[in-house]
Amino acid sequence: MSSKAVKITVFIYSFKAVYGYTYCIEKLWTEIITMEPFKNLYNEDFYLTLSVHLKACLPDFDEQEFMSLMLSDDFEVLELKERMSHTKVVMHQFMPTDFSQAAEVLVKLIASLTKAGITEGSVEYMFLPEYIETYGIDHFQESVKVMEKVTQFTSGEFAVRPFLIKYGNQMLDQMILWSQHQHYLVRRLATEGSRPRLPWAIALPEYKKNPVEVLPILHRLVDDPTEIVRRSVANNLNDIAKDNPQVVINFTKEYLGKSEQIDRTLKHACRTLLKQACPDTLALFGYDSTDIVLTKFEVLTNVVKFGEHAQFSFSVKNNSSISKKIRLEYGLYFMKKNGQLSKKVFKISERHLEAHELHQVERKQSFKAISTRVLYPGKHQVSIILNGKEFAAKDFVLVTSDVRDR
Structure with missing residues (x-):
């Protein structure tokens, strides 16, 4: 597969679920028409914009030094993920060394960007959750507080997983609280971040082995009013079905028939089991081959x-x-x-x-x-x-x- 095909495949899979079909298709169409690599989301204009907003949050911020470090000699050869990490590392050099203070700057930065009309769905800013993952991993309380803000601006499900691995039930309890949050992207972080087999992310072996601790999140969100949250529930259940099919069958039995909306979510959740011709799943959805x-x-x-x-x-x-x-x-x-x-x-x-x-x-x-x-x-x-x-x-x-x- 060509590198361009890989980028398009990754983009479709990762961002369609996060931001919906319309946003995904618009970005994909731009890529096809212009033949512009996604890595070029990170360019001089992007960093000039970012530097303006960092300057508003950091009084001693050196814009010229920032641009010089960002657009280093080897910048052009960096691929998308490398540019994202490079952005995080360079920005860290200008941030407060105390993470609690850095977290406050991140919140101010998002407020500044939002005020300028740069709103949720800005995939270029996925380096912000990565910043928290890298520099906030030893600061639990400060990190979960700022992650709750950041995920409302750009998707944070990849960054949350190292916290689940390091902090276990303490982080899971936080995600259960997030499943009750008023903002749909925070609720989505709870279910997408806890997927045992989230593509392109660190696996969660404990939940692959026994997903029972994740179920309270899925019970709460299976009938969420927002579609991308419900789809995330379905994706989480589909992950679980690959290792613990009976857990998903039992979950489906509990909710199937309660509403058309829930039934659609459950059917999407059982797609792997249906493809595998699991007899119990086929029977649940009314497929009868007799005669x-x-x-x-x-x-x-x-x-x-x-x-x-x-x-x-x-x-x-x-x-x-x-x-x-x-x-x-x-x-x-x-x-x-x-x-x-x-x-x-x-x-x-x-x-x-x-x-x-x-x-x-x-x-x-x-x-x-x-x-x-x-x-x-x-x-x-x-x-x-x-x-x-x-x-x-x-x-x-x-x-x-x-x-x-x-």
Whole structure:
């Protein structure tokens, strides 16, 4: 995968959940149109703006020295995360050595930025939580107080995790308090920061082993009025499901059916269990395969060129006298470099089949070159998955353009 593709992938995954679809798409569209690397969020104009606001908070602040250190000789070769850390380290040289005083400066800095119209969702400022993580780790009370302010301005779930590891239940108790906070981003910090398997972050092995201590946060926020908080609850539960599926099944049983909003959250929380065809989870969400028959499964393109599509079709019929809920997926077995096949599951749809209804499906799978997957010629396979049950796979062959034309 190219470095640019990695940056886009990281951006989409990390920031869509934090700031919502609109913000993510706007930033991604800017990246695609301008072909401007995300690391260039940190540039001379950004540091000039930052220096103005630091000067307002630090009377003896030397703007010229600050800019000189920020835009050092090796600055251009630094990547996004390196520039973020570099910003934190340089700023630290101008901050009070006493962390309680530095924390007060951070609060003043956010107030100054906010007054200037730089508001929540400013991803460039994620170096601020990192500052707390690095320089405040030995100052618990001061750090959690300022983190509560900072996370309302820029996401802090990565920074909170070293505190969970060092302080254990003391930090978890604080996060339970945060789950009751009036600001939705503080509530989100409680659930996103406590995810056992938060992507791109330090793992929390104790919660992977036994997540029971995290559950009070999730119980409180499963019906939160803000969608990104509820999605964070779902993501936390989905993490838990990978190590402790029964915990998530029991949680789902407790809340399923209480409201459509909660049901959507729970279904998103159970997405891994549904993909794994966990019988208890399928039953909870009403998927019933009794008297459902799969027929006429055919691969319509036995030979597929690179850049073209594989096509397949099938039918499902409800032979019962009552409506049935079904979940349709297909498994694509890609040829790997070593000659083995690697399966990836794609969702087709979820729907109700009325009594004796016949539903016909035709699908295409693109084999255009993409940066996230290397395609190899040779035998591939496709299978149909109905309510978690996989039916026998059928073969087709992927070839380079010149092979098929001979």
